[in-house]
Amino acid sequence: MSDDGRIFREAWIAGVKKHFPGEPKPGYVTPWDDTPEWERQSAAAVYGQVRDFITVSGGQTAKLSREQKSRFVALCWIAQIYKHIENPKPGYVADWDVLPEWQQQTDADIFEHIEQTV
Secondary structure (H helix, E strand, C coil): CHHHHHHHHHHHHHHHHHHCCCCCCHHHHCCHHHCCHHHHHHHHHHHHHHHHHHHHCCCHHHHCCHHHHHHHHHHHHHHHHHHHCCCCCHHHHCCHHHCCHHHHHHHHHHHHHHHHHC
């Protein structure tokens, strides 16, 4: 399970480095070993949800648009925020439409990275 979370986190960091305009906040690129436990659990959970979605779809998720893939990752992540944070800041649970483009692109990259590992 920790490998799943680590794969998710590494895909997140790669996406942030690729898409974030300018210098990202240190928390956005914190290495796995320094990532808070709730975030590790969340990363592993969302990796599992994406993997299961790909599996039960018979691999047909390849036909989804990048936006659809990104929305799925974002929605799964929001559920984890609610699970682990009692009163999250609105920005932590913002709908996909209001996320910055770098985050939308990063979430799509994460989905596609998991597709490649399944």
